[in-house]
Amino acid sequence: MTTSTSLLYWRIQNVRNRGLWWLFAVVAAFIALYVYLFPGLLSTGGISKFSQNWFPLALVSMAQAVLMLAGGISLSIGATVSLGGVIAATLLAGPLGVAGGSAVVLLVGAATGLASGWIVVRLGLPAIVVTLAASFIIAGWALLIMPRPGGAVPAWFSDLLAGNTPVALGLLVLVVLLWKLYLATPLGLSLYAAGENPVGAYRSGAPVDLSRIAAYGLSGLLCAAAGLFVAAQTGAGDPVIGNAFTLNSIAAAVLGGVGFLGGRGTMRGALAGSLLLSIMISVMFFLGLPPVAQYVAQGLIIVVAVALPEIAAMRRPRT
Amino acid sequence: MTSPTERFAAARWQAVLRSRPMLTVAMVALAWIGASFFQPGFGGWRHLRYLLELAAIVGLVSIGQTLVVVAGGIDLSVGAIVTVSAIGVPLVTWLADPTGTAPALFILLCATLIGALNGLGIALLRVHPMIMTLAMATFLQGVLILIAGGSAISAQNAVLSWLGNARPGGISASVLLWLLASAIALWLLHKTPFGARLFALGTNPLATSLSGIGVRSTTIAVYAISGFTAGLAGALVLGVNGQGYVGIGDSYLLASIASVVLGGTSILGGRGTYAGTIPGAILLVTITALITMLNASAGWRNILFGTLIMALLLLSGRERQRR
Amino acid sequence: AANCIKGDRKPPYTIGWANIYSVPTWMKETQGTIEKEVDALKAKGLVSKLVVTDAQGDANTQIQQIQSMIDANVDAIILIAGSSSAPARVLAAACAKGIAIMNFDSLVDTDQVTAKINTDSAQWGAQAATWLIDAMGGKGNIIVLNGPAGVSVSDDRRKGATPVLAAHPDIKILTETNTAYNVAPAQEAVTNLLFANQQIDGILSLGGALSAGAINALDKEGRPMVPITGENARQFLEMWKSKNLKAWATMQPNWLGAFATYAAVQALQGKDVPAFVKIPLPVISNANVGEYLAKAGDFPADGYIYSPYSDGLFDQLLAQK
């Protein structure tokens, strides 16, 4: 009995890969192509640099996926990354030091997320517009703190996170482990229930509101962490650097099979989606595509990658 | 058996007054009256007329956006379509026509086709609208690299510059165009089976499909309409500015979504009316104008704008949680 | 030798052009000058290939693309930065590998590049303000039109104008705006400001196509034209002529791209290149606006009419200390 019971967790995990194999295959194919075009990728330096460029997108994709799983969405991802970055570049070299400064960044990120979450969940406003309005407010704060790019991050910290060692990859693994740990708590698992069937989940006694607000908090935290990393990676702060992350995070999550209606998708899918987006940039460069072709190819790849499993699902008999 | 009045509770005039669109109208009136007190020059007829002209363009884009949102989707490519249209008209020089009607119609056709292509991807490939239209916007950026700066020898387009600048009887031609388009949009949405299909689709696509409504054709049609109205707005933008350039349509994406939401249409689909979007668009340009007039730093202007939108949402956008 | 250059790279060179956003017309014209220069250098056997990236406006993507250029071991990177801070560290890595880095237009706050090439933004702001105050007779109400917020070029130009304006207490700034360097948003902002401010005596417009938008606004509301500054946008220059404006313009010449390419090859060949090549601001005034407009047909309708350039001019610029 015990052997089969302790395996339940892993069997569930395995079932959840279903529908993602094709995506993993596409990602693997892109990685193979990348390695073929640039064999240096397989060195420590190559992996380090690549994972550093992927890391912030991976974090914001997780931030978006958490919300989409909870039946929400955020359009303030980019602004929160920027805010995190400018606070980091203001504080890290100051009296609070790296540890204190980082703590403030993460706290501010979580607080902005919790505030949006509270408004969405408690006041019953649609997430997409609340976070749109929030994005203006957050971006405004970033501009007030730093009207133009500047500030500084201690060089040792930059070298630690974004030097020639794969620290970023290690951090990503850590974040994924923490996420698995979170999902293994009743609060974390309730996320799926709250996202898909909030009424049913509430009646079952799942902490619906709490888990949804917590999702916003986590999301803000992840965005601020991405901002902190970008500040370290670039050595400074920039009040508008995060803008592109908003739409990219949605694209990554959806590529990874996370649905808009809540409760559908997995974090591993969102991560694979972000990896695909990130790899695409480098692969298109090494293929020597001109910018026109880059835009067209990017649009096509995203549409095809999202459409493929849908079409496959239509053909597959229901079980 | 039973009398119609018993089975159909009459809509009371109090209910109409308390409806979302009326609420938005009230907010516009409040904003205008308040601003006229605090900002000399704001409440003049000429300024209000100018705000209506700005709102006309936003409003035209929002026609498609409202229909799409009612049908449970969203169109993130409207900004790119506005740009393509504003840049495209002067480029179709082979359609020589002194009135400029032929090139304008041709570009409207292209815009409609782009929209239909969105619809095809969403209906047939089952790509989520947000992704499909986002990818379309990216794709159109690629197209713009090819045609932008392509020596648009802007032969002035007579029809469009009349639409963009004329004020017959003191009322702007663009506003008249908007009125006409609004009437058609309201008729389409509330008085035709097509409009009813949009509401059905936005409420429950599965039940809609099982009820024998052609979900695919409806989807394709509604995105085509959105392409058309965005194209029309782009043509008008060209008329107003006398020239199109890359990026001219960018601001209309968020503006169209914001005015739809401020007008009380549910972003989740299935509920709403263009009658709310009209004051929504006016409200949005009014807020933007007010904030422009303030002498504040960019950061504060952003914060103020976000806070105002959030506050207005609390008034007009309360959404019963549903699924 | 110039900064970053190790002297181990032999022609023909591979040039990487790390663009931030290739869609706008200004960028397209700039790319045109780069391609033309590359063709000329190819003919001389100095360049073998031009690789182009487009970061789609995203500074993070640009970092990744520069990293790819390093991985592909290009010999030179010419760069318009998406952020004045973000690419600093990846550029340091490129510099360490002996890649010639020519940064122009939007600059990066780092000295780990071979050279920065630009007009002086602060000087731009100061000169524009000086001319405007002069044209207004030293007093009156103005509005200030800035480029987008949070971007150093726009911030620098405004900062350059600040001391000049402060020195003239009779000049009153009614209000300022930040918009993208485009016609429509400027027109909308100025129109709204016109209604709020009955007396406007001058417009300090700090670049891009903002001035054309402002003139459109004045024109449509039937307000008198006022002294205005601006940039070399074709539409603005055409209005200037047709409405007989009192105006002043300078430019960010598109041939900065060609020059950066040229300078990169020079540096790779061991020539000394100054760390900062300051491009004198070409001034367009009522005296010479006709000359520019005579060439208008060679430029896109929504484009920028830039001053002529030649290798001779480039050599001269490189020779300055």
Place this chain on the structure above:
Amino acid sequence: MTQDAIVAARSISRSFFSNRVLNDVSITLRAGTIHALLGENGAGKSTLIGILSGALAPDAGDIDIDGVRHAAVRPAIARAAGIAVVQQELSLTSQLSIAENVGMGALPRRLGLIDYSALMRRAHEVCALVGLEQDLARPVGDLPLGQQQLVEIAKALFRKPRVLILDEPTSSLSAHEAANLMAVLRRLRDAGTAVLYISHRLNEVLALCEWVTVLKDGVVTADRSLGGVDAQGLVRLMVGREPGDLFPRWTPSAEPAPIIAVEGLSAGMVRDVAMTIRRGEVLGVGGLVGQGQEDLLLGLYGAIPAVAGRAEFNGVVGLPRSVPQANARGLAYVPADRKREGLHLIHSIAWNLMIPSFGRAPSLAMRRTASERERAIALADRLGIKGDLTREVQALSGGNQQKVALAKWLPSDPPVLLLNDPTRGVDVDTKREIYALLRRFAAEGRAVVLLSSDTPELVNLCDRVAVMRAGRLVRVLERTELSEEAIVSAAMESAVPGAAA
């Protein structure tokens, strides 16, 4: 058998927007008793249990739990007192596994984390109890509706309830699963659990319950022991007048020529089915839950991809490729899951009734409010949908929602009606109306395909019954061989080679 009251509600009243749904209702649930709560659709049953379980607050009245008085029960109090509810509407999360769903809201934990071994062990127990033999790691969304209902029941049992409230738990279960469930409930009762059982299947109530409370328009009209009450008496209690027969008398009217004939049909989990449907007959489709019955209907309706060796529909060769095409050939489909598949909940009753005609009418034809109203009223009258038709459908009780889902197809006079459990959750009176309606359809020369989990319905109403198992059609029982036993044994037959256990 003990008689201790665990929950006693007194003088409960509750209104929704000035519409009084419960009026001075009292009910007592005792340990070791299975207590039936009956009433017509919209009588207030679900509202009452919502109040007992803390999902809703009463406007007036109070509730004693274990002798402690509460003005309103909060969900936490109800949970702590061991009150568990199997809701009428599913409360499941489709992407989570069966085990996680069963445990949701009461997950066993160790060091703050979910204890998956304990979850596995206990979920396994309760699933075995309700007869759900599935891999517990499977996502619930994979299961057919009937099995999801079993998960829902297992979820309630998982909480080891002292008071178990079931709101129409068997509405989509077949006779076999229902019998299984009743055995479980009897065992729980014997162990001292108080059970409150809501069902519109009166034979179940008679077989199972000892006590009954009847609600009518929000008022208690009976609260008594079921001893000595027979089926007729039960109906009399509910509707307050002499009941007629539940099933109409009818004579076979089937024409020999089929209106639909398919061979080698495969769709979803349906494999290689050959069948004919004749004008003038009611063809039943039965079997255990989730054996492909629904996919059969959807495949015929063009709603899921289907292939067939040979197919003829109403004279046209080939399967319909889409729903509008199926409609054009005269098919109409009424889904089982009315909320998800049948209705547009946030819109009015009248509007819902018009939807199929919106699909048929030319896109830009002018809609006429007056004629739409007339048609809506006529339809509502025909199926006995009472009250203001501008109300949102979501405010209707389950049974009335079902009527709307069926009524909307009537104006198009479809020659073939595909019905997926049309009486699920419908009260006896309405059932009677629907049955009469179905036979009338048949008599008019229409074909009705009736997928039903309610076996008596199949026996008494159908000309023939097709029994499915594992996606295949295993038997077609002719009228002469029809009986509940015959259907159940055909459904359970393991003679079919290759059929899964």
